Amino acid sequence: MKILENKQLLMDCPVCDKKHYVHIIKREAKTVIEGKEVIYPETVYICKMENSKEDEFIPAKVMDENLATAKKEYEKRYVKKKEEPEKEEEVEQHGESESPE
Ligand SMILES: [Zn+2]
Numbered sequence: 593m594k595i596l597e598n599k600q601l602l603m604d605c606p607v608c609d610k611k612h613y614v615h616i617i618k619r620e621a622k623t624v625i626e627g628k629e630v631i632y633p634e635t636v637y638i639c640k641m642e643n644s645k646e647d648e649f650i651p652a653k654v655m656d657e658n659l660a661t662a663k664k665e666y667e668k669r670y671v672k673k674k675e676e677p678e679k680e681e682e683v684e685q686h687g688e689s690e691s692p693e
Contacts, residue, residue, distance in 0.1 A: 594620045596633050607639035607647040615640055621658075625666040632665040634658050 597618035604611050614637050621634030635654050639647040650658065 596620065605639045607649055608641055610641070612641060614638065623662050625662060628666060628670050630662050630666045630669065632658070632662040634661075
């Protein structure tokens with residue numbers, strides 16, 4: 593899996609109930625929206641305390657952001673953007689020219 597970003601944040605970890613640096617990674621994730629596969633950057637928090645296994649968790653707020661990101665990717669990929677209204681070009685009027693018979 594591709595890791596797009598990796599940073600750390602000091603916070604109260606909900607996994608082990610301690611305050612420590614939690615790894616925050618962004619990785620490629622796959623989901624299905626409206627029957628279409630969408631690949632989007634998902635943010636995941638990882639509790640990586642010494643002598644313990646890695647535990648992933650996603651705070652509710654981040655989960656919402658992930659969903660919003662996935663939806664955006666879906667729209668980018670599968671939903672036609674609303675085209676900006678094209679400038680009305682001045683169309684030359686080809687009126688019936690008075691053509692000689
Ligand atoms: Zn922890």
